Amino acid sequence: MSDDHAEASLGAPGAAFEAFLKAGDFRLQCCRACARQIYYPRTLCHHCGSKELEWRAVSGRGVVYSTTIVRQKPERGGDYNVAIIELEGGARLLSRVEGIPPAEVRIDMPVTAFISTTNPIPLVLFRPAQKTASL
């Protein structure tokens, strides 16, 4: 990859994460020393302490680790989902599963990330993974 050293010019980790998302690119820091995924963005690896981190594209595939329905009156927007997603690479994110009613979100359900730009800051949200056609 040509952008191995791109992080040096990206400034603070949080700003870099956001800048990637704004460009439609879901990346997480990965530790060069222990190879583990890091979330949320940090200046050092919270697994091993190394400062040698790089921004790597992630697949966006994950599963629901836990889920809840935040109850809200219909006139204020109605009920919505909040979930913790465990990504393929091991990182866990608090987010929402959208595209299905909140009551249908289940623990262990496969999900796929998408970037929502309807907020002041872009957010990584999830929708149920498309079932792979199989016979």
Add this chain to the structure above:
Amino acid sequence: MSDHFIRGAAAFVGVGLAGMGLAPGYTHLDLIGLAVHDALSDAGYRLAEVDGLYTANMSNILPTLAVGEYLGIRPKVAVGTNTGGNSLIDHALWAALALDAGLCNVALICYGSNQRTGKSAPPDQPPYESAFHSRDPITSYALAAARHMHQYGTTREQLAAVAVAARQWAQRNPAAFARDPLTIADVLASRMICDPLSVLDCCLVTDGAGALVMTRAEQARNRAQPPVYLLGCASAQSHRQISQMPDLTTTAAAQSGPRAFSMAGLAPRDVDVLQLYDAFTINVLLFLEDLGFCERGAAGSLVASGAIAPGGSLPVNTNGGGLSCVHPGMYGIFALIEAIEQLRGGAGDRQIEGAEVALAHGNGGMLSAQTTAILGTAATL
């Protein structure tokens, strides 16, 4: 028997409570002042004798300065560590150390809030979670409860049994805020807030204040009240935001508990009465498992058996807990005070006969920080 030098080195000799439930017009500092006054009267100390101050709250960024100034004291030792609701139990450990080391002679631990009738404090929004509109703290505890149900088959009825037991204890405590009859069906039918937690799975929102006085053991013997000794105390933490919690069904109490028991030279079977920080019903299940009072995943059936309710074999939250007695934001000090009341034998209709060892467990943040304290009467030394 453990020979840890902190074991039995310091004791609680005074307690005070103020503004329990509703205290309109009072600031949190007003309430702290009232509780401190009563705690010092109870202990037979004058305010001017206080030379150690341990305090934290959700209104003051510099709590030892604000509270010290309000009380008009200039303590030699001032500790304002804030890890959330467990802080005021954690303070007991550092007070015991400072007392044993001769750094101070009279340590005051105090907390107060007017969160129900006063202006609400600004929330501490965790990064990378608040943007998703998680309604903390309830959302975080709901996620833990959902995971516990998924892994162990825990049911809403079992969670509700925690709230019902707390209410049954509260009915025996005239200072408790919520004393109306409560059934499992009432809890299940109450308004859902964050699935699977309904409003009756959540603690009260009340005013209230508490205060404690500690001295070295040799000073504690000839005071107005029978001394209650700190036999062991330990803290542990694992994360700040719920998504960073390594395992939603295991808290850092699994580390603080064994360390506190080791310091005390005791085991769960030696505990006569438990005070477990019940901000939500799921907390009690998690702490019973993490502290070794049952197998992992078995707390649901344990609480459903009635063991933690009045007349049960494992009395928990005998004051009614945060669910039914009082919860002014940081509940830890109230767990500690109830443990002391039980060991003094002064808990009235809710007294556990012959109680000699009590456990008070505090929780802070989003199941983030945990402190376990083991207390004993003079007979346990």
